[in-house]
Amino acid sequence: MRILLQFPEGLKQKGLELAKKYEEEGHQVFLSASPCYGACDLAIEEAKLIKADKIVHFGHNKFVKTNVPIPIDYVPYYIDIEIRSLKKVLPYIKKFKNIGLVTTVQHVHQFEDMKAFFEKNGKTVFAAKSERATEIGQVLGCDAGALMKVKNNVDAIIFVGSGMFHPLALDVEKPVFGFNPNDKTVKELNAEIEKVKKRRKGAIAKALTCKKFGILVSTKIGQFNITQAEWAKKELEKRGFESFILIANEFDPMAINNYMEFECFVNTACPRIADDQEKFGKPVLNIEMLRQLFEIIDANR
Numbered sequence: 001m002r003i004l005l006q007f008p009e010g011l012k013q014k015g016l017e018l019a020k021k022y023e024e025e026g027h028q029v030f031l032s033a034s035p036c037y038g039a040c041d042l043a044i045e046e047a048k049l050i051k052a053d054k055i056v057h058f059g060h061n062k063f064v065k066t067n068v069p070i071p072i073d074y075v076p077y078y079i080d081i082e083i084r085s086l087k088k089v090l091p092y093i094k095k096f097k098n099i100g101l102v103t104t105v106q107h108v109h110q111f112e113d114m115k116a117f118f119e120k121n122g123k124t125v126f127a128a129k130s131e132r133a134t135e136i137g138q139v140l141g142c143d144a145g146a147l148m149k150v151k152n153n154v155d156a157i158i159f160v161g162s163g164m165f166h167p168l169a170l171d172v173e174k175p176v177f178g179f180n181p182n183d184k185t186v187k188e189l190n191a192e193i194e195k196v197k198k199r200r201k202g203a204i205a206k207a208l209t210c211k212k213f214g215i216l217v218s219t220k221i222g223q224f225n226i227t228q229a230e231w232a233k234k235e236l237e238k239r240g241f242e243s244f245i246l247i248a249n250e251f252d253p254m255a256i257n258n259y260m261e262f263e264c265f266v267n268t269a270c271p272r273i274a275d276d277q278e279k280f281g282k283p284v285l286n287i288e289m290l291r292q293l294f295e296i297i298d299a300n301r
Helices: 009-024 044-049 083-093 108-120 190-207 226-238 271-275 287-299
Strands: 002-006 028-031 054-058 072-075 098-103 124-126 156-160 176-180 185-188 212-218 242-248 264-267 284-286
Touching (some): 002 009, 190 284, 226 242, 226 264, 264 271
Parallel strands (some): 002 054, 098 124, 156 176, 212 242
8 A cells, every 4th residue: 555654743753663664564655744733734735646545644633524535544642651640730739629631642541540540639520522632631732622611610720741732722710730741740831821812912902903914724634714714804804904815735924924015914724823923923813813803893983
């Protein structure tokens, strides 16, 4: 079989090892060298050009649920954590009875063990499954629905995982504690989350002075949303603003800013693009932020 292997950046170091494994099984193997930003980012065009029979996408579980023009094998990459090391979280949540528990795809296979640990230590654990994620308790950078569905039942939130990409999606007015299983440290994350919220509010405030909007549409199969883009264009123009739709597979701020007349961008792709305000040097609004902008404009007319 002719297959294309695709890896997120953190797993490309495993690429050669896995390519050899598939070759030994008799497959003709190609490696995607394109950046990969998540389960939404599938190497469809590369696969088409080499006439691959399928893509093997490592590091994530199934995300794209629409029809895909080529078969996709999602192969999660699981990393075990030492469950007893979660005891380091307990002093931080001493006064909280009800907790929301979330983690990433790398650790979600141990979610029930994590949940059982906290329950044995007197906590009531709430968890749910979001619309885009596959597993209960799994949070994505673009979808914290696993938490949002239970937020009214909890006093605090525990995120198990490394880095800030995923917990910054946890927009809740509750204490959020992050446990990093790599170095076994605990950190309160609310200050970082609040910074993101303030940046987004600042972008909306700046957008109030803008007249020309560029609407970003990604061709990535898990991010493509022309319907939202056309809605945004119609609503902007209804309010007297000038707008055009920009289409790309990847949005490089330097390339986009060569369209110098645009004063603000509306993002319909990965919602985390809006957190890169500094790179763009101009306001970047997700659709929900654009709705808030319209509410302010309409209220003042």
